[in-house]
Amino acid sequence: MEFHVKDLSLADLGKNRIEWAEMDMPVLRKEIRKRFVEEKPLKGIRIGACLHVTTETANLMRTLKEGGAEVYLCASNPLSTQDDVAAALVKHYDIPVFAIKGEDEETYYMHIEEVLKRKPHITMDDGADLISTLHMKHQDLIPNVIGGTEETTTGVIRLKAMAKDGALRYPVIAVNEAMTKHLFDNRYGTGQSTIDGILRATNRLLSGSIFVVAGYGWCGRGVAMRARGMGAEVIVTEVDPIKAIEARMDGYRVMPMEKAAEKGDIFCTVTGNIHVIRKEHFERMKDGAIVCNSGHFNVEIDIPALESLAVEKRRVRPFVDEYKLSDGRRIYLLAEGRLVNLSAAEGHPASVMDMSFANQALSAEYIVKEGKNLEPNVYVVPEHIDKKVAELKLKALGIEIDQLTEEQIRYLNSWEMGT
Structure with a gap:
């Protein structure tokens, strides 16, 4: 199975909607994708993603592909797929997608299996169904995996339980725990x-x-x-x-x-x-x-x-x-x-997903560089990535902030000065 979507004739509509969302995702579009195109930090990496198939996710998949990765996508929920987006990813962006809105449970897990057949080096989850299926049914594939990411609170809970039980076999970055994710994506x-x-x-x-x-x-x-x-x-x-x-x-x-x-x-x-x-x-x-x-x-x-x-x-x-x-x-x-x-709706607005998926893209890059040095466990997004995402968002919005003076830096690092 090369892909499995509802109707490829929906692709043009999906492409228009993907481009509409892209306009409100400047961090991913202008800052990260531009660098990924030039540097190809994900070259030779296969990424298996189990995420909500939406316009915002489509732009993350495009960014990962521009970074050199082979990307394979399935749905993380049977009802969350936008069929026109799935079709557009296949037809216009040559990204294999296995997702149909309203798919039954058997089809849902069949689609997860299709992604796992590609032997991913990085797993990208929203709810941990991909990683749990991999650990329960395809342990022979685990040696291929460098690491993974997890997008949502529920998935992080499952992964921490796996780590506690000693069942987790590779490192996973909890993107949900990034300040630039849960403070904005989850709330707004x-x-x-x-x-x-x-x-x-x-x-x-x-x-x-x-x-x-x-x-x-x-x-x-x-x-x-x-x-x-x-x-x-x-x-x-x-x-x-x-x-x-x-x-x-x-x-x-x-x-x-x-x-x-x-x-x-x-x-x-x-x-x-x-x-x-x-x-x-x-x-x-x-x-x-x-x-x-x-x-x-x-x-x-x-x-x-x-x-x-x-x-x-x-x-x-x-x-x-x-x-x-x-x-x-x-x-x-x-x-x-x-x-x-x-x-019943379209999920989060693109503007807030810009930060969440910027964390995903940069965490994937981090895993490629550092994954082999990490023990199997659940890790927070490195602070320098979290802050970088915030800086890039502010830059995209045209907002400037203050910088600490040398005197302020010395004061914050000293203990001698009192009242």
């Missing part, structure tokens, strides 16, 4: 795109509604901030006492999901954990409650429990399934419990 990207997905799916007015956010990590902060900005009353549920205090100090109501379940009009999970909304919560929800997830996997909502409670199910709008309970109450699940921001 997830915040805006999640609300976008909910609105596209439902066309509901958020103003005046009660919006429940499960989890107050950087993604939860972003969703809560944007929901409040559109006039919703926001309730936050948490298990971490420090994050719960922070949410309260930020002006949100904080309570257990058991209590929030009775009050909410819209529920959104962003925890990275399993069964955050469960049977006992569905039983307390009001008629017409809308439930969705913006965490990586569709396990945050206990969908089998909702199925067991329902006496009738029907699709009332694209990406909206109505579950009618025995007492007549209706609960609406968006995007089958998968990432609502990528399933």
